[in-house]
Amino acid sequence: MGVRSPCPLGTICPGYGNSLPIPCSNGVDLNNQTCFEQRLTTYQECPYGSVCRVPYLPPFPSPPGFYSPIENRTDFTICALGEYCIIGRHDNESRLCPANVYCPQPDVMVPIACTCDRFNNKCSYCPEGTYWDQPCPEGYKCRGPANISICDRPGTYCPAGVLTEKPCLAGYYCRTPKEMSICPEKHYCRMGTSQPLRCSSFSFCPEGTSSDNYNFTPVFVFLLVLGIIVGAWKYAHYVIDKRHREKQKQRLQVRAEYNSAKIKSGDEFHIFVENQSNNTPPPVTLRKKLHTVDISFENLSLTIEKKNSKKVVLSGVNGVVRAGRITAVMGPSGAGKTTFMTTLAGKAYYGKTGGILRLNGVEAPIKNIRSMMGFVPQEDVMLRTLTVKDILTFNANMRLPRNTPAEERRAIVNSVISLLGLDEIAYSPIGDETKRGISGGQRKRVNIGMELVANPTVLFLDEPTSGLDSTSSLELAKILRTIAELGLTVVTVIHQPRYDIFTMFHDVLLLGKGGKTVYLGPSNQCLDYFTSLGFKIPKHSNPADFFMDIISGNVPRKGHPDFTPSDLFDEWQRHCNKNGSQNTDVKKDKGSVDSYSVSSEDTDEENDKKDNSHESEMINANQGFNKANFKSKKASFFYQFWLYFYRSIKQQAAEVKNLATDVFLVILIAIIFGMVFQKSEYIGPPPVEICESLTIPDLIKKCRLPIKDPFFVMGSFVGLALSLAAATFSLRVFGNEKVVFWRESSVGGNTVAYYLGKDLSYLPNAVFLPLIFMGVFYSLVSPSGVFRVYYAIVFLCWFNGSSMGYLISVIMKPAMAQVAVVILIFMLMLFSGVQPTLYEMDGYGVPMKYLPYLSYLRYANELFYLNEIKNWKNTFNEIQTGLDAYMYNYNMEIPGYVAMLAIGLGIRIIAMILMHVLDMKKRL
Numbered sequence: 001m002g003v004r005s006p007c008p009l010g011t012i013c014p015g016y017g018n019s020l021p022i023p024c025s026n027g028v029d030l031n032n033q034t035c036f037e038q039r040l041t042t043y044q045e046c047p048y049g050s051v052c053r054v055p056y057l058p059p060f061p062s063p064p065g066f067y068s069p070i071e072n073r074t075d076f077t078i079c080a081l082g083e084y085c086i087i088g089r090h091d092n093e094s095r096l097c098p099a100n101v102y103c104p105q106p107d108v109m110v111p112i113a114c115t116c117d118r119f120n121n122k123c124s125y126c127p128e129g130t131y132w133d134q135p136c137p138e139g140y141k142c143r144g145p146a147n148i149s150i151c152d153r154p155g156t157y158c159p160a161g162v163l164t165e166k167p168c169l170a171g172y173y174c175r176t177p178k179e180m181s182i183c184p185e186k187h188y189c190r191m192g193t194s195q196p197l198r199c200s201s202f203s204f205c206p207e208g209t210s211s212d213n214y215n216f217t218p219v220f221v222f223l224l225v226l227g228i229i230v231g232a233w234k235y236a237h238y239v240i241d242k243r244h245r246e247k248q249k250q251r252l253q254v255r256a257e258y259n260s261a262k263i264k265s266g267d268e269f270h271i272f273v274e275n276q277s278n279n280t281p282p283p284v285t286l287r288k289k290l291h292t293v294d295i296s297f298e299n300l301s302l303t304i305e306k307k308n309s310k311k312v313v314l315s316g317v318n319g320v321v322r323a324g325r326i327t328a329v330m331g332p333s334g335a336g337k338t339t340f341m342t343t344l345a346g347k348a349y350y351g352k353t354g355g356i357l358r359l360n361g362v363e364a365p366i367k368n369i370r371s372m373m374g375f376v377p378q379e380d381v382m383l384r385t386l387t388v389k390d391i392l393t394f395n396a397n398m399r400l401p402r403n404t405p406a407e408e409r410r411a412i413v414n415s416v417i418s419l420l421g422l423d424e425i426a427y428s429p430i431g432d433e434t435k436r437g438i439s440g441g442q443r444k445r446v447n448i449g450m451e452l453v454a455n456p457t458v459l460f461l462d463e464p465t466s467g468l469d470s471t472s473s474l475e476l477a478k479i480l481r482t483i484a485e486l487g488l489t490v491v492t493v494i495h496q497p498r499y500d501i502f503t504m505f506h507d508v509l510l511l512g513k514g515g516k517t518v519y520l521g522p523s524n525q526c527l528d529y530f531t532s533l534g535f536k537i538p539k540h541s542n543p544a545d546f547f548m549d550i551i552s553g554n555v556p557r558k559g560h561p562d563f564t565p566s567d568l569f570d571e572w573q574r575h576c577n578k579n580g581s582q583n584t585d586v587k588k589d590k591g592s593v594d595s596y597s598v599s600s601e602d603t604d605e606e607n608d609k610k611d612n613s614h615e616s617e618m619i620n621a622n623q624g625f626n627k628a629n630f631k632s633k634k635a636s637f638f639y640q641f642w643l644y645f646y647r648s649i650k651q652q653a654a655e656v657k658n659l660a661t662d663v664f665l666v667i668l669i670a671i672i673f674g675m676v677f678q679k680s681e682y683i684g685p686p687p688v689e690i691c692e693s694l695t696i697p698d699l700i701k702k703c704r705l706p707i708k709d710p711f712f713v714m715g716s717f718v719g720l721a722l723s724l725a726a727a728t729f730s731l732r733v734f735g736n737e738k739v740v741f742w743r744e745s746s747v748g749g750n751t752v753a754y755y756l757g758k759d760l761s762y763l764p765n766a767v768f769l770p771l772i773f774m775g776v777f778y779s780l781v782s783p784s785g786v787f788r789v790y791y792a793i794v795f796l797c798w799f800n801g802s803s804m805g806y807l808i809s810v811i812m813k814p815a816m817a818q819v820a821v822v823i824l825i826f827m828l829m830l831f832s833g834v835q836p837t838l839y840e841m842d843g844y845g846v847p848m849k850y851l852p853y854l855s856y857l858r859y860a861n862e863l864f865y866l867n868e869i870k871n872w873k874n875t876f877n878e879i880q881t882g883l884d885a886y887m888y889n890y891n892m893e894i895p896g897y898v899a900m901l902a903i904g905l906g907i908r909i910i911a912m913i914l915m916h917v918l919d920m921k922k923r924l
Contacts, residue, residue, distance in 0.1 A: 010056025012040045024055035032073050034059055046073040049088035061088040065107030067095060079106035082129035096129035099146040103131050114145035116163055118686075123163040135161025139178035151177035155192035167192040167876070170210035170681065182208050190784055191681050192872065200779075211678075211782030233653060241427055289487030292323030293359055293369060293457050295344065300355035302336075302343045302515070313351065314339050314515035318576070323457075325506035326480055326490040328497075328523070330544065332552050336515030337493045338378070338462055344491065345375055345460045347746075349921030369458060371634065371748065374451030378462040378493075380443045381743045384432040385654040386647070388422055388446050389413065391430070392453050397643055399454035399747055402633040416452045420445040420479055429654065441472030445479070452483065454747070459483065461492035470498050477504040502544045512551050516569045519547075533571055534558035634748045641750075644757025652761065662729055662769060669721050670773045674780025680710035682869070684876025704881045712886060714781075715864025716834050719857050720825065722773065722794055723801035727821045729765070730805025733758055734915070735814045741915075745923040751916040759806070759908065766802060770794040785867035793863050796900040800856040801825065803907035810915045832857035838887040856903045859896040862888045 007013035011021030012035060024035035024043065033043040034052040036059070046052035049068050050059035053075075062068040066076040067089035079085035083095040085106040097103035101111035102124075114126035114133055123142040124133050136142035138160050141151055151158035156165040158177040168174035170191040171183050183189035187196035188209040199205035302314040314336045321327040321344075329337045342348045344357075346366040356363060366373070382391050392413045400409055417426050422445055430446065431437015438446070444464055451459060461480070465473035477497070481504045484490045494501070502508075508526055510518040519526055527543050530550060534557045537546045549555045550568070557563035635643065652659060684706050685691070691703035734741070734755075741754060774791045783790070808821040831841070831851045838858075842849045852858045865888055869879055883889065 006038045007040055008056075009038060010035050010054075012042060014041055032070075048092060049090040051076060062090065063087060063107075064109070065105070067091055081106065082131040084108070084111060094128075097131060099128050099130075100126055100144070101130070102126050102133055105131075116142065116144060118163055121163045121166065122161050124161070136163075139176065141165050153177070155194040167683075168194070171208040183210070188782070190782065203779075230656065245427065287486075289323070289457055291457065292487045293372075293489050294320055294322045294361070295366075295458070295489060296320035296358040296361070297344065298356040298358075300340070300343060300353075300357075302339055302348050302351045302353055304351040312514065314343055317355075317509075317511070317515070317517050317520075319509065319517070319520040321489055321491050321507070323489045324484055324487050326484045326492060326504065327507040327509060328502075328505040329491065329493045329509045329511065330495070330497075330547065331511035331518070332513070332548055335511040335513055335551070337495075337511055339515060340509070340511060341460055341462060341491055341493050345373065346370070347375065372455075372457040374454055374456035374459045375746070376448050376451050376459070376461040376464060377743065378464075378466055379739070380430075380447045381739050382430060382443075382446065382450065383647075383651060383737060383740055384430040384435070384437065385651050387427050387429050388438065388442075388449075389417065389426045390647070390650060391446060392416060392449050394643060394647055395450045396453035398635050398640065398744065398749065400634075402635060402639075412455065413453055416449045419452070419482065420449050421475070422446065422449065439472075441468050441476070444468060444472075444476060448476075448479070456488065458489040459491070461490070463493045463495055465494060465497065465501070470501075473497065474500050474504075477501040480504065496548055497544050499542050499544065502542075510547060510551060512565055512568055517572055518551055518568045519572060529575070533568075534560060637750055637753050640753035641757045644754050645761050648758050648761035658732070659765070662725075662765070663772060666725060666769050666773045667776055669725060670776035671780070673718060673721065674777050677710065677714050677781050680714060680781065681708065682706065682711065682872055682876075683708040684872065685878045685881055704878060705885055706876075706879070706882045709882055711865050711868045712834075712861065715861045715868075716829070716832065716857075718777070718794065718864065719797045719832075719860040720829050722770065722797045723804070723825050723828075723857065724822060726766070726769075726798040726801030727805040727808070727825055728818065729769075730762070730802035731809045731814070731817050731821065733762055733802075733809065734806060734911075735809030735817055738919075742919060742922045752912065755912045755915060762802070766795070766798050770798045783868055784871040785864075789867045790864070792897065793860055793867070796856070796897065796904065797860050800900060800904040800907070803904045803911065807907050807911040807914070810911045811918065828855040828857050831855040832861050833886065834861070842887070853899075854903070856900045859892075859899045862886070862892055863896045863900075866890060866893055 007018075007021045011023050013021050024033075032046050032052075033055075034046045035043060035055040036052075036057055037044065047059050047061075048070060050061045050073065051068055052059045052073055059073075062076050062085070064087060065079055065085050067079055067085055068091075069075075069077055070090055070092050077091070079089065079095060082097055082103065083106045084097045084103045085095055086109065089095055095106075097111055101113050103111050112133070114124040114130070116123035123136050124145050125136040125140075125142050125148055126134070126145040127148075136148065136158075139151055139158050140148050141158055141162055141164050142148050143163065151165045153165055155168050155174060156177050157168045157172075157174045157180045158165045159180070165177060168180055168189070168191065171189055172180045173183055173189045173193045173196050174180045175194060183193075183196050185207045186199055186205050188199050188203075188205050188211050189196050190210060199209070296319070298318050300314065300317040301312065304311045304313055317340060329340055331337050339348065343351075343353050344366070357366060358364070359366075359369065386394075393409075396409050396413050400412070417423055422442065425438050425442055429435070429437045430443060437443075444467075448461065448464060464476055464480070468476065477500075480490055480492065484506070492505075494505075502523060505523045507521060508523045509520045510526070512518045519529055521529070526547065527537065530547065531537070535546075535550050535555055536558065537543060546555070551565055553563075553565040557567075560567070685704050686707065691700050694700050694703060741749070744754070745751060771791060774787070774794050778787055778790060804824055805821055808817045808824065812820050832855050833841075833852060836844075838852055841852060865883075865886065869882065870890070872879055
């Protein structure tokens with residue numbers, strides 16, 4: 001019996017009763033088999049990843065950097081780059097380096113992790129088989145080392161190694177995300193440009209230009225056009241002025257030939273003026289009045305009522321002022337001279353009137369002859385930039401009956417110019433404190449002429465000689481005398497005239513303290529009256545001054561040592577009771593006043609003869625009062641609108657320096673704003689992955705906002721600056737001529753026609769000034785928004801700003817209007833969403849949450865932002881977050897324009913209504 005032993009290494013014992021093991025090397029293919037274990041009954045397969053060369057030796061695993069082929073496990077094969085080969089690798093498994101890591105050598109024990117720097121927009125691209133830390137390929141973005149996607153947004157650039165796409169740099173253009181080329185010469189490329197844009201003709205654009213810099217093309221074009229227009233206007237004005245002066249010279253020569261400015265013939269005064277069709281001088285007549293008015297009054301009084309007191313400033317004045325005569329109202333200071341006249345004329349809005357008024361003996365209010373009445377205020381209320389003829393022509397067109405032919409209107413204007421001796425200055429501007437014009441005396445005549453061209457029946461004058469020297473005053477008195485002889489009822493307040501002037505007046509009303517009558521009657525009987533009371537005039541004294549001294553109590557009364565000025569009221573009452581009336585139906589004799597005459601063109605006797613003849617000529621005209629005789633249809637609404645519009649255009653032409661200043665300031669604002677915002681660029685929010693990697697909610701919210709967003713601030717400041725400019729420029733449209741408007745409105749001027757005419761005449765300013773601003777600003781900043789949209793926004797800002805200027809100028813005095821309009825604009829700015837924001841105000845509750853809807857700047861800011869931000873949609877993934885932060889919406893574009901237009905129109909309508917309602921009493 002033998003010994004049983006286990007089958008040794010390197011052999012197999014396939015059956016029972018084996019006396020000898022079978023060696024594995026005997027004809028056995030060892031490519032994939034081995035016999036290194038004991039007690040084997042069959043061959044064993046060589047393990048994957050191992051080499052089996054000697055049957056009795058154990059399999060040898062493939063070392064790092066190698067692998068064992070499955071088909072031939074007798075030798076090792078070197079691993080390639082990009083493969084991850086640790087111990088025991090074979091070719092029946094993936095040997096590629098895993099994704100998100102890279103293997104610099106196949107035998108690396110631990111692969112190196114690839115990285116993505118989200119804050120610096122850098123990321124590696126490490127798919128399987130990566131053997132180096134390679135960046136994300138060009139034209140692609142890698143949101144992770146193994147997460148890659150193609151860049152497909154136009155105007156973006158994806159160089160190697162980016163986490164997300166970024167806008168093409170300013171000064172470059174990106175046709176595809178893979179390539180970024182420098183902007184060629186004569187072109188400019190904003191951030192995010194896919195195709196270069198051609199620069200304007202006047203721009204300087206070298207290679208790599210990022211904006212259409214210094215493009216003043218619109219400004220140059222506008223200034224060129226403006227220069228041509230101004231030059232043509234000036235030349236036309238020169239030609240017209242030259243022709244006017246030639247005709248004026250001819251007219252003066254004709255007047256010199258006839259050696260008289262007026263010829264009395266029959267019942268007409270012939271004034272020689274230029275003929276519109278040829279140079280011959282046929283006379284144009286100022287006819288006597290067919291219907292005249294005598295105004296009588298009984299117990300005329302005026303009481304000023306205050307809260308707890310009443311003050312009588314005019315008391316118990318009785319008398320009559322007659323047609324064809326001048327009635328001068330005289331008295332010391334505080335006697336109520338002007339009060340009497342304004343009360344008689346129905347213009348004493350500041351008190352309560354009393355008494356009875358009769359027109360040609362018929363009790364009737366003065367308003368029945370309002371259309372045929374003229375009132376010359378003490379101040380020379382007129383537009384100082386216009387010429388004498390412009391002012392008189394305008395008033396004639398406004399106030400003459402509607403059916404008056406144009407030729408007759410011109411003839412009346414020329415007649416008045418000749419009558420007032422204004423021929424030599426007819427085409428001269430009135431002038432003011434800053435611009436030299438006509439003299440003070442000539443301005444007084446123009447003031448009178450403004451009423452005379454309306455062909456009035458009754459004429460009131462408030463101290464027409466105030467501020468004039470004695471010579472000019474005498475000339476004016478003679479003119480008034482001539483006017484009265486046409487049949488006008490002339491009432492004038494006069495202050496201590498010289499004797500020559502005093503003799504020009506037919507009647508005189510002397511008032512004492514408290515507005516009581518001292519004398520009312522013919523001027524040439526006034527001295528006799530006071531002499532009869534015991535007052536003796538000193539030699540070589542002016543009777544007018546003598547009368548004032550008596551009324552003031554400075555002259556003793558013979559036989560009455562206790563005389564006081566109040567005694568004069570009682571004496572006049574006794575005189576009236578004795579004579580039975582207080583009318584001027586006193587026989588006019590040559591009084592003793594003759595002996596004190598120094599120099600007079602007409603003697604009192606001659607004047608009396610004239611007076612008696614005029615009274616006999618007009619006596620039939622004063623038979624009763626027929627209201628229809630003193631009514632006439634004035635200029636229609638549309639004709640008034642045209643007159644106001646045309647006059648306003650002439651005003652602006654005369655004040656061309658104001659327009660030049662406005663243009664200069666607008667250009668200056670545009671240049672300053674352009675320089676400030678020239679380098680402004682929008683940078684959207686970081687990639688979503690960056691924000692989502694944060695853990696604090698508030699940080700995530702802030703992270704999703706744009707990194708750089710200058711458009712909100714830019715739009716806010718542009719709207720504010722243009723609004724302030726428009727408002728301050730517009731204050732002078734209505735604010736500087738309130739008193740002129742009151743005067744014109746009192747004689748039938750239509751408020752709506754005036755407002756619309758002035759407003760429409762300034763429409764070219766509202767169109768061109770924003771265009772100039774936008775041309776300069778757009779050229780310097782080169783925003784991506786559409787130019788016409790920007791212009792529409794700044795035009796509406798200007799429109800609303802000027803509306804604010806109109807409103808403030810109507811309701812406030814010019815001294816305070818400048819400050820008030822600035823405060824108002826800044827208040828609107830506060831409610832526009834800048835600070836506090838719209839979100840914050842929405843949380844404040846009523847009324848704060850609704851106030852932004854009343855601010856046009858709120859809509860301007862939103863439209864400005866939307867016009868710019870929508871051009872960055874394709875460049876940045878997230879722009880909605882910026883819109884949400886400002887509470888803006890794309891759907892607000894059309895409603896925003898409508899709201900701005902509605903607010904501007906609404907403010908203008910309110911200003912027009914207030915212009916009509918406010919100060920109505922001053923327009924009586």
